[in-house]
Amino acid sequence: MKGNHQFDTLVASILAISLALAFIIFLVALLRILKARGMGYGITKDDVVSHGLTVLLEEMKTLKDQLLLKERLAALGEISAAIIHQIRNPLSVIAGYAKLLIKSFDENDHRARYLEAILTEIQSINQVMEGLIELSKSSHLNKEPLELFSLIKEIVSEMDLKGSQVVLEPFEAKTLGDRMLIKQAIKNLIQNATEMADKVAIRAIKEDSQDLTSIEIRDNGPGIPLEEREKVFLPFYSRKPGGTGVGLTLSQKIIYSHNGSIEVRDAEEGGTSFVIKLPRY
Ligand SMILES: Nc1ncnc2c1ncn2[C@@H]1O[C@H](COP(=O)(O)OP(=O)(O)OP(=O)(O)O)[C@@H](O)[C@H]1O
Ligand SMILES: [Mg+2]
Incomplete structure (x- = not known):
């Protein structure tokens, strides 16, 4: 099944590229005809080919x-999965015993703190496992029209911004x-930004x-x-203490499954700029 799906994607890609090439050739031919009739409007073959390419x-x-x-x-x-x-x-057995043991120590006993440290580490292993499950799930898309500005406003209002200022244009x-997946994808990006910076700006840009x-x-x-x-x-790439490195992989997967793209750039005044592109509706 999986193999077939990848094959389908490959065939679709080759088809899309062939169609695009055919379209460029068609445009060049059209330009030649228009020029022969004195209607070239100053457009050259190089313009068409270089833009097309x-x-x-x-x-x-x-x-x-x-x-x-x-x-x-x-x-x-x-x-x-294995x-x-x-x-x-x-x-979960280790966590269960650690919880039982904690009860037998006084709150200030350093042994209780060791057990708490064990429980915290178990929690972070669980987080990694949840991330793994989330990444490998092939999710069905329940598509509906989404107004992106109000969706982002909603995401920001539900987040803990950790003292960062988020400006929404x-x-x-x-x-x-x-809805749920797009919210998740954008939330991961805003979360990363607020974890690294005290000012975050979100806007639509002309491309x-x-x-x-x-x-x-x-x-x-x-x-x-x-x-x-x-x-x-990449899955599990993280430079943050306690980070699982799943956030961006998941965002990329979600945006791709919506036929969009995501890229990272330098922000003009220093810092980071993530740009997501989604099909217009
Ligand atoms: N806005 C940003 N500014 C600077 N570095 C960033 C930014 N966003 C992501 N990164 C870098 O990319 C890494 C991967 O991000 P990603 O969201 O995938 O994982 P994470 O934030 O470390 O963990 P989590 O899975 O909890 O989100 C981060 O650890 C960080 O080093
Ligand atoms: Mg993250």
Whole structure:
């Protein structure tokens, strides 16, 4: 089943690229005819080809990333299901005994604190396992029209902003998406920003594509060095104490499943800028 699905994606990608190439050739031919009739409007063949190729290259990169991510997650899913199955039960037994033991010590007894440390660590292992399950799940999309500005306002109002100031610039943009999943994807980005910076700005930005809405989540934190940018989307890549490194992988997976894209850039005034693109509705 999984193999077939990847094959379908590959066939769809090849088809999309062939269609795009055919379209460029068609545009060049059309331009030639128009020019022959004195209606070239100053557009050259190079303009058409270079713009077409830029769009095509971007499309190919997104398709390649989507395919890679799918393969990685499928492999991860198979391994993690087996491991989680083996770890879950013994872990809950250890946690159960630790909780029982805590009761037999005085609150200030240092042995009670050791047991609390054990329980905290067990909790973080559980978090990693939940992340694994979430990543390898292939979720069904319950799509509905979403007004992105009010959705983001809702996300921010439900979050603990940890003292960060989040400025939301009003914009109008709709997409067709799974409400819960899109909320999760955007929340992870805002969460990361508030964990790293005291100022976060969210706005819609103008990009080339007519079919996609681009939303930027920008912060004034330390930024992400160039050599780390590709890695931040990898499962379990984290540079935060206590971070599981699942947040961005999950956001990327959700945005891809909605035929969108996500990328990380330098914010103009320092800090980080994450841009998500989602199909307009
Ligand atoms: N806005 C940001 N500014 C600076 N670094 C960032 C930012 N967003 C992500 N990162 C880097 O990317 C890493 C991966 O982020 P990701 O959200 O996947 O995991 P995490 O935040 O560490 O853990 P969690 O799974 O709990 O979200 C972070 O640990 C951090 O190093
Ligand atoms: Mg995170």
